[in-house]
Amino acid sequence: MQPASPDTVPYGVIVTYSALFVWIGTFISGVCSRPGNGGKGYIPFIVLGLFIALFLNVRYLFEGIPAGLRFFNGMYDVIVNLGENYTKGELPPNVVRCDNGQDCSVWGENHFPIHSAWAVAMYRRFQPGSDPTRSIMFYIHIISNSIAFFLVHYQILYPGGLKKNKWHALLGKICFLCATAGALSALWISSEHDAVPEYGGFVAEVGFWLMCVCMWVPAAVGILKMRNADMAGHRAWMVRFAGGLWGTFWGTRIPALVLDPFFRSYPIGTNFCISVWISGPMGLIGGEIALNRMNKIMKSKEN
Numbered sequence: 223m224q225p226a227s228p229d230t231v232p233y234g235v236i237v238t239y240s241a242l243f244v245w246i247g248t249f250i251s252g253v254c255s256r257p258g259n260g261g262k263g264y265i266p267f268i269v270l271g272l273f274i275a276l277f278l279n280v281r282y283l284f285e286g287i288p289a290g291l292r293f294f295n296g297m298y299d300v301i302v303n304l305g306e307n308y309t310k311g312e313l314p315p316n317v318v319r320c321d322n323g324q325d326c327s328v329w330g331e332n333h334f335p336i337h338s339a340w341a342v343a344m345y346r347r348f349q350p351g352s353d354p355t356r357s358i359m360f361y362i363h364i365i366s367n368s369i370a371f372f373l374v375h376y377q378i379l380y381p382g383g384l385k386k387n388k389w390h391a392l393l394g395k396i397c398f399l400c401a402t403a404g405a406l407s408a409l410w411i412s413s414e415h416d417a418v419p420e421y422g423g424f425v426a427e428v429g430f431w432l433m434c435v436c437m438w439v440p441a442a443v444g445i446l447k448m449r450n451a452d453m454a455g456h457r458a459w460m461v462r463f464a465g466g467l468w469g470t471f472w473g474t475r476i477p478a479l480v481l482d483p484f485f486r487s488y489p490i491g492t493n494f495c496i497s498v499w500i501s502g503p504m505g506l507i508g509g510e511i512a513l514n515r516m517n518k519i520m521k522s523k524e525n
């Protein structure tokens with residue numbers, strides 16, 4: 223791994239932060255818009271959220287897992303160092319230094335000396351020489367869940383319905399297979415978490431099972447509804463599935479980003495566990511809100 227020079231400023235992190243600020247703007251504009259009034263509603267928020275996720279996730283394919291995680295840690299470093307310089311004394315339980323210099327982050331030695339403990343643990347778990355099955359499962363997880371995340375939106379935008387859209391059925395099968403592979407690989411990876419105190423150990427492990435349930439079960443119910451020719455039910459459960467995917471992706475990363483500086487001194491893994499446990503349920507609530515809004519828009523178009 224090429225160490226960063228002391229002054230390295232990772233422009234990718236700055237660009238991603240800029241995109242996140244624009245994204246917050248699109249969310250506020252979505253909140254302010256009323257369903258069915260001809261405005262764009264949450265569409266810019268959804269599109270930008272998908273593209274930022276794609277930008278963050280494809281890095282792993284081009285750069286490999288350790289470099290992808292260094293970038294990921296670099297995003298958290300900006301926030302977790304806020305208000306503290308930690309030049310002397312012991313570090314609180316939820317922040318650490320890299321094992322070697324500043325190698326666990328894309329920032330150079332002269333910036334952001336401490337890092338979230340869970341982020342460094344994640345980096346450590348995927349170092350060269352670690353269990354190759356773990357890395358394979360990680361790739362399966364990232365690729366298949368990213369495909370499912372994108373496809374589910376395409377499927378909702380272009381439903382099958384009466385036109386007997388052949389692509390819809392095929393893409394639906396691919397999407398469900400990807401979600402299943404994404405959840406199974408996540409179960410495999412998280413089965414190791416009882417040995418990772420920085421994540422919160424077994425509490426985090428069970429939290430990841432909950433994430434799998436919140437993401438995968440709505441997809442499975444959606445498939446069953448379609449088999450029973452209940453198209454309204456199929457659509458509703460697939461919107462909930464999309465909510466589950468949003469929750470399990472963004473609903474872990476954003477709370478962790480916000481909570482990390484406040485939870486530095488809490489028992490180890492507290493912030494990470496909160497993010498993991500709230501993500502799936504938050505996604506399902508978001509899916510339900512989206513479904514209500516979509517139904518309102520449909521009704522207002524019918525009248």
Ligand code: HEM
Pocket residue numbers: 275278279290294344347363364367368371404405408409411412430431433434435437438467468470471475
């Ligand atoms: C069923 C829900 C999910 C579960 C249980 C889950 C589980 C996990 C776990 C356990 C890790 C950390 C690996 C470790 O150190 O052990 C992880 C990381 C990751 N997951 Fe997931 N995940 C879920 C949903 C998703 C979705 C929907 C996506 C993509 C859209 C995704 C993409 C990633 C990525 C890219 C990482 C690496 C960290 C990052 O760059 O964000 N995951 N996931």
